[in-house]
Structures are given as C-alpha cells and as structure tokens.
Amino acid sequence: MITSLKLTLVLLALGFSQGQQHNYVDQFEEEAEAERVVGASKYGALWPLPQKVKISDVSFKLSSASFKISDAKESSAGPGCSLLQTAYKRYYKYVFGSAKWQELSKSRPTGPAVLLELQVWITSPDSECDGYPSVSSDESYELTVDQPYAVLKAPKVWGALHGLETFSQLVYEDEYGAKSINSTTISDFPRFAHRGILLDSSRHFLPIKVLLANLETMAMNKFNVFHWHIVDDPSFPYLSRTFPQLSQQGAYHPYTHVYTPADVKMVIEFGRLRGIRVIPEFDTPGHTQSWGKGQKDLLTPCYSGSKPSGSFGPVNPILNTTYDFMSQFFKEISTVFPDAYIHLGGDEVDFSCWKSNPDIQKFMAQQGFGQDFSKLESFYIQKLLNIVATTQKGYMIWQEVFDNGVKLRPDTLIHVWKGNKEQYQSEMAKVTSSGFQTLLSTPWYLNRISYGQDWQGHYKADPQDFKGTEEQKKLVIGGEACLWGEYVDATNLTPRLWPRASAVAERLWSAVDVTDLNDAFNRLSVHRCRMVARGIPAEPLFSSYCPQEYRGI
Amino acid sequence: MITSLKLTLVLLALGFSQGQQHNYVDQFEEEAEAERVVGASKYGALWPLPQKVKISDVSFKLSSASFKISDAKESSAGPGCSLLQTAYKRYYKYVFGSAKWQELSKSRPTGPAVLLELQVWITSPDSECDGYPSVSSDESYELTVDQPYAVLKAPKVWGALHGLETFSQLVYEDEYGAKSINSTTISDFPRFAHRGILLDSSRHFLPIKVLLANLETMAMNKFNVFHWHIVDDPSFPYLSRTFPQLSQQGAYHPYTHVYTPADVKMVIEFGRLRGIRVIPEFDTPGHTQSWGKGQKDLLTPCYSGSKPSGSFGPVNPILNTTYDFMSQFFKEISTVFPDAYIHLGGDEVDFSCWKSNPDIQKFMAQQGFGQDFSKLESFYIQKLLNIVATTQKGYMIWQEVFDNGVKLRPDTLIHVWKGNKEQYQSEMAKVTSSGFQTLLSTPWYLNRISYGQDWQGHYKADPQDFKGTEEQKKLVIGGEACLWGEYVDATNLTPRLWPRASAVAERLWSAVDVTDLNDAFNRLSVHRCRMVARGIPAEPLFSSYCPQEYRGI
Secondary structure: HHHHHHHHHHHHHHOOOOOOHHHHHHHHOOOOOOOHHHHEEEEEEEOOOOOOEEEEEEEOOOOOOOEEEEOOOOOOOOOOOOHHHHHHHHHHHHHHHHHHHHHOOOOOOOOOEEEOOOEEEEEOOOOOOOOOOOOOOEEEEEEEOOOOOOEEEOHHHHHHHHHHHHHHHHEOHHHHHHHEEEEEEEEOOOOOOOEEEEEEOOOOOOOOHHHHHHHHHHHOOOOEEEEOOOOOOOOOOEOOOOOOOOHHHHHHOOOOOOEEEHHHHHHHHHHHHOOOOEEEEOOOOOOOHHHHHHHHOEEEEEEEEEEEEEEEEOOOOOHHHHHHHHEEEHHHHHHOOOEEEEEEOOOOOHHHHHOHHHHHHHHHHHHOOOOOHHHHHHHHHHHHHHHHHOOOEEEEEEEHHHHOOOOOOOOOEEEEEEOOOHHHHHHHHHHHHHEEEEEHHHEEEEOOOOOOOOHHHHHHHHOOOOOOOOOHHOOOOEEEEEEEOOOOOOOOOHHHHHHHHHHHHHHHHOOOOOOOOHHHHHHHHHHHHHHHHOOOOOOOOOOOOOOOOOOOO | OHHHHHHHHHHHHHOOOHHHHHHHHHHHOOOOOOHHHHHHHHOOOOOOOOOEEEEEEEEEEEEHHHOEEEEEOOEEEEEEEHOHHHHHHHHHHHOOHHHHHHHHHOOOOOOOOOOOOOEEEEEEOOOOOOOOOOOOOOOOOEEEOOOOEEEEOOHHHHHHHHHHHHHHHOEEEEEOOOEEEEEEEEEOOOOOEEEEEEEEEOOOOOOOOHHHHHHHHHHOOOOOOOEEOOOOOOOOOOOOOOOOOOHHHHHOOOOOOOHHHHHHHHHHHHHHOOOEEEEEEEOOOOOOOHHHHHOOEEEEEEEEEEEEEEEEEEOOOOHHHHHHHHHHHHHHHHHHHHOOOOEOOOOOOHHHHHHHOOHHHHHHHHHHHOOOHHHHHHHHHHHHHHHHHHHOOOOEEEEEHHHOOOOOOOOOOEEEOOOOHHHHHHHHHHHHHOOOOOOHHHHHEEEOOOOOOHHHHHOOOOOOOOOOOOHHHEEEEEEEEEOOOOOOOOOOHHHHOHHHHHHHHHHHHOOOOOHHHHHHHHHHHHHHHHHHOOOOOOOOOOOOOOOOOOOOO
16 A cells, blocks of 8 residues: 555656646556555656656566667767767666676567667757757757667757666666666756856865766766866866966975866866766956966965065956966966856955055056945956957856946856845846846855755755746756865765755756655655665765665775 | 974974973974974874874884884784784785885895884783773883884783874875884873764664774774664664574665674674774664564554554563563673673653553553653663673663663663753763763764864863762763764765764873864874875865875765
C-alpha cells in the first residue's frame, strides 16, 4: 500500500506541470501493481525535472553488450562531431559502469522487452557541434523511449547533451540488477537561459582537477555557465601572456598555483563539450590587491596624513597608464575566452584610500566630482566599459555599477547579489524597469552554510518573484549559485557545493510550478546518490544511505 | 622585518607555558636572522602544543637515504614490538614522503650538521607494546633533538607514539627543500586522559576506509579515544555473532552496509597501533528503532487508543526476555571490544509510547511508580548496569542517567552533552560534586556548522571551567568532539571534522594557559596543510594556500 502510494506520488510529480498526462500513467496502474515495490527511486530520479514527462510502466531491458548510442541517419551531426561522440562514451559509462566494458559479447539479446539503441538526431542543418554555447543557444530536446529504439531529437547539440543526461537518469536497475528503462516521452527546455555556478579561485587556488569535476557535475544538473571568479585580492592565479608578472608576483605560487594558457584552454574545452560556457570575471577597480604586486602604479597609493602609507587601494583611475594596461589586458582576455561575455565585477569599492590620496582629491576637484567618490568610480567604469566594448564582448557587472548610475550598453547584464529578500526583489524590479537584463545570485550564496537542510531555502527562491510587468520578468535571464572561496578549497568544495547547487539547478531549469519540497527531496536524494555513484562526493541531505557509497575519504 | 617578527612570535608561542625558556631562543636570535625568512611555519608547526618546548635556531639536515628510527639499546621494546616498528615506517614516510624510498643510497652523508638517527627508548620494564591503551595509560614522553642523534624517551609505547608525531612535526624543509630539524628539547604529557572523537555510523554508514582515515588523523592530533556510536534508530550496521538478525534486518543493507567481526577487529587494532582506544556505544533504551527490526518483542509496542498502532517505542523494560537478550548481547560486546569501558547511552528517552501501552501502565502501578516514567527508565537502566557489571566492564553514560538519579557505580563516567554554557557548567559542577568522573561534549558538537571560523569557539571552551573545588576539577577526565551523522557520510565527513576537531585536541592536550587565538591560528594553519600533505582533506581555516594542495576532489 505504501509503495503503491509512493509510486503514484512520483508519477504525479513527474507530470507535475501538466495534470492531463496522468491518464497515460493511470492506464498502467493496475498491471504494474507488482512492479511498484521497486519504489520511487527507480522511476522518479529525474533532476532537474523536465518540462513535460510521460513515463509508462512498460519497461525494457538494456544490455551492455549490445546497447548502442548512435547518430540517426537524418542527423546533421555524424561521426565527425567529436562533441557528441565523447558524450556517447561518457553516458554509456554512466549507464553501464566502466566495469561492464569487458562484457561485450557477440550474441545479440533479443526478445520483445529489450531496448537496443538510442538514436540521436540533430534536426537543425547547423548542429553547432564545433561551436560554443551561448546565451541564445537552443537547449531543447525531445526524447522518446520505445521499442526497438529510443530517439533523442534536438535542434542543436546542446539539447542533445541535456537529453543524453536525461536518458541516463531514466535507466534504473531492476531487482536482479538488470539495467532497465520505461517507455517514456519527454519534451524539455530550460526556463532560463543563464544557469550558472560561480567558483572563486583566488581566495583558495582550485586545482584543475577540481574545476573539471565540477564542470562534469554541472552537466549532470544542466547548468550551462561556469562563472570563473579567477582573480581577486588574495591571489592572481591567471597566467597572462601579455603581463606574466601578474601571476609571477600575484599568485600564491608562480608555478604550482597558476592557471597556464593550456589549463585555461582545457577548462574551456571541457566545458564546451558539456554545453557549458566559461565566463571569466576580472573584477576591478576593487578586489585588486593581488594585481598590484606585479603591475607597478596600477593601484592607488593610500596616504597616512601627507605621506604614502605603503598600502594600496583600488585601481588608480586618474592615470592614463591604467587605461593603457586595461586595454592590453582585456584584449588578451577577449581572445583567450571565447564567450561573448566577460564579467567585469565592479562591486564593493572602498573609497577610503581614494579619499586619502592628494592626487585623487585634486583630480576630483578638476572633474567637479565634489566629494562624491561614486562619481570617480563611475568615471573609471565608464572608461573600462568603452575599452571592453572595442573587443566586441558584452559585459556582465555586479549591481553596484547599475546602482551608481554608470552609463551602460543596453545589452549589459546586471548581476544582483546584495540585500535581503525584499531588497533584492526591489533591485530586480528596478533593474528590469530600466530595461536591463538581469540575473540573480543573492539567495544562492552557497558559501554561507548553516546547520540542516538549507537546500530548501535555495529551492524556494525564484528569480521572477518580484513586482513587475511580464516584460520585466522576461528580462530575467537566470541566476547563479555562488561559492565564494574564503572557506573552501580542494578539500571540501565539491561536497559543499553538491547537491546544494542542484536545488538552484532545478529552479532555473524546470517549470515555475515545480515547487513541491517533498517530491524534490525524494528525487534529489536519488540524484545525489547518482552523483556519488559517478564519483562525485555530493553530501547527504539527511540520514540515509546510497547503494554505492563514496569511495574516497 | 615582518618575517623576523613572525618567527619571534612563533618561538614565543612554542615556549608559551614557560617564559623562562626564551633565553635559549634569544641567544640564537641574532645569528639566525638570515634563516628567519623561512617563516613561522617551518619552526612553529607543533599541534597540539607540547607542555614544555625549547627550540634553538641550530638546525640539522636529515637525509632520507641514511636517517634511521631505531630502538635504543636500553629500550624495553625491541624489534619484536610491531606497534613501534609500524610506527617507525609510518613516520619515516610522513617525514620523507613515500617517493623518497627509491633514493636510498649506500653513501652516508657526513658533516657537522646532519641528524643521523632518532633513538626510541621505552624506559619502563613493561613497554605495553602488546597491550591496549587505557584511561590510565602513561602517555608522556621526552624528546631531545641533538647531534649525532635524537632521543625519544617514554615510559610506555603510548608516549613514544605521541613523541614520534611530535618529531615529525618538527621536521621542515629549508629553502632548498632539504629536510631540516632544529635542536630541540621537549617534555610532554596530556592535560586530560580522555580525548575523544565520536563518530556516528548509524545515520549514515561510514565505510571502513573513512573510519581508518580518521583514526590516522586522530593520531596526528594526539586524540586517544574513538567513541564509536555504532548503532542508533536509523540503522544497525554491527554484525553480531550472537544475534546476526539485528544487522540482517536492521542495517541499511545486510551485506554492503555492515561491520563484520573482521572489520571491527581491524578498526580496534588500527586504533591500538596508534594509541587509540575504541569505545563502542550501544545506546538503550531509546534510539533503538533499528534493533526492533531483527529482535522481536524487544521494543515497546505503542498503542493508539486500545489497539497497538503498529509502531514501536523504546526497549520494553517490563519483559524478562529483554534482560535475557541484553545479557547475551553485552556478553558478546564485552569480548569483542577489549576496552575497559562500554558506552551505554541512556539519552533522550521518549516516554509517550510507554505511556500509551496498557501493559506498561499496569507495571508502573504494580511498581508504585505513579506517572513518573523516569522511574521506569531508571528501573531499566539499573537492571542493564547490573548486567554489564557482570562482564567486568566499566560504563560511560549520557548525563540523563545521572540526572534521573539512577544508582551508579562510583567508577561510572558521566558524559555531559546538554544545554548552553551556563547549563553544562552547572551540570559539570553537580556531577563532580557527587563524586563522579565526567567528560564534556556540549561545546564540541562539530556536526553543528555555521559560517566562518567556528573552531575558535571550540578552542575557547574548557572542561574545567566551572565553579567547583580542586577535587572536583580532578574528576574531569577530558572530553569528546562529536560528529553526529544526520548530515555527514563518506562524502564530507573528513573535511567537516578536520581541522575543527584539532581545536578540541589542543584544548584537551596542552596546558590550561595555551589560549592565544592568533598563535593557534598560525600553528593550526600549518598543521592543517600538514594533514592535507598526508592525504587528509582537512578544510581551510580562511583564505590561504598549502604548498601541496589536496589531490582529490
């Protein structure tokens, strides 16, 4: 009785956003009574929940020896599309486990209940196989699981990648351990185009292995933006070809704690193969202490009375050399990072050093800024934006830049991160009423930890939940979960991020009305064990166990 | 200038508990000026801080090809003492890294500044090499590092193990990467005899690998008690020889999520080899839901009105079969676990089920307990204690048992875990004024997490900080850091525990006046990087880096 109820709940959940689809489920309810002992996890392990799902109780077996993932004949992406080919390999391993590769046999299992193949069909003439994902990429897909083969249709490779993940999530083991999948129809697309994770490699250096593992996990959660907060006050690990002394002097260590051009390239390609954009953030004029070590005169000398105190403040906005440097620097950045956007930071500028400096004071007077240092900040940012505009890149900036009234290009993305709920909602309303696109991070500062199931709070927040018109709501392109680096490094980053970020993933992907916490708990519990089985140390939600526990320590 | 100041601070710190010893340091200060660039971490990386330390600036080199750890001629423990031999191997690896094993050469480096050998001298006729550590074990040691060899003297092997750890912490790399150690004299012993970590393998199953890694890390922090909260409501992973159905029915999985007798034996021996006692907790009469699955009639049937509701409460205290079971069960436990103590729990008994049950009500009336169910609890505990007493074991119990006025043997250890600071201090006063020995856990519930450097709060708490006589203070035998299992498993346990538990380690080992937070921060930062270099994912205290970052994800 209990298990029957459980399955019903899960199936209800799967069709959550469209009640009419339960009919299909219902017609199989009685026949499947015996099957239901397998419980919620075997069926209802989809995360994030697709937009439209129909799962029947008719199940097929998959044999590791014969199951194939192949390009559909009609597909615009063939064997030459290495993005898809490596994805097939990856998902074959996730479905069958790498141990099963040895079991390949010549005998082809037959019978009415076997699924032989998943055909992947890129329907648009341009598959974008060799391109980079962008904010306007088509990520939609349609998946039909039926005999003799399943079909995954997507206009572009980006949707196909998501569909492969969904397919792998549909596969479960029956009571004898046989890989099984139910007859299923899914039509899916993201609610928001920008679904990001911010990692901070300045406060602690994050080894490449950690970055790649988290890109891999992002793909399991359908995140599509890695916001790489690569440098900040504590260290400058980015090895610049143009200004190598920045990391030589500013990194924690000039060889062991830097990202070489090859490292950066690897991160970008690893992300691209998973449909993930890599947006670097080079935050100025504040948060730049580490820049000053390798670039003389870049930072403002602070004064103690009439003498320099020996310490430095934000970027010095009154020198021409500053803008020469920024021109060259961002020219390099714009070629190294292929994404159409660069995050320029602009947050938390401390004015006290500027105030102390007599040259700055003189400049303020000349410009007629009075004592309003936010005007000086705007002066700097304005010049920086003009520089970056010449690189043909778009820019993202933290909300202060908007708040301070800097003149912004209409395609600027305003990143909201401050305040309590009331404040960030009002900020979202203000930004969008000014016609700017925006994305939200305030409720998703995952570096902030507390005791208990805080994922629920992250799950409840909604970036369109503010007072505004439909037009305004459309300007919300998504959000980002942020894991600032004060208290995380390679030792604890991955379990602290997952599955807490998964809650944000579903909020940004699934339909607006997917809000049932109990159902989310059940699916997320299975999803976290799936991540663990795939080698990712995603931490538990509550007392429980995984069939396969994490093998590390 | 800054580095010079840094070193002075560290050296001050090292002699913290005895100001007069700075003279020795001071005399080398000027000569060593140049050396000081190596900074605080190279010298001042001791954790927990020994009772008495003299470190001079005279340094020696250690060669992996020739350095030996050997038994002193006069030692009562020779090559037949495998506890010491495996410790030598372990600490050789920690000092030189396993990669250096290939570099052994025939050529013996000479010169005035080389340390050739560490001689380990067990001074008591009975080394206790083949015994188990106990609450009264002598853990003291004396370490002298000087040419041509260093000498580690300890009455028993337990002190020698601690001394080996301290020796390994004294070794640092000079600017050319050469292993170096300074001329040093240390005299050390623990402030408290019971320094424990509680891990909970019921709410989440903890793979053996995780338990062993944490025993290893405990040794690095001079902890000496593993309080194994092995079973509880959610699961019963202990495979009992006498009642195998307890784990067959009560574990999360009867094969993959159990501790076999061989597993338990391995944990105990792994602990013994590191001077760590393993005290199992089998908590009754509450926290026993998982017991009921494999042992019919053990738990109290709860009633809904006049009928059993189908759910069960605490152990049924009115049946003779209960006590027959407990006799047999604890007889097994007393032979499986060699330690002189068993933790019997006794916390958080929920009376509502007992109240609902008519047979219990009848029994209460017969015994004249009225409606005071704590009398029934005491009735049960009293009988249980008598049973356990026949096994010749001593017992630890949570404070409720004392609070409820159960008659206790004078050697009972009362484990304080409840309340705020004022409340637990008053409890410590009450327990000790009744003449009982006690240990403290309240301020060290490390499962509770919050944002920021919470280790400082753990560091500040002191188990003898309550109103009481000197006699009372002596009854405080130590404390335990507890990591309850609701939110931790193999994915996140180790980084969540370390280095936060290290703060507790120093509080329980070092002198009462070792309380300087800044100095502790500096030493603990180095100590945490040492744990990382040894393969333990100990999380960071704050923005920083380790020379060798963690290699996992």
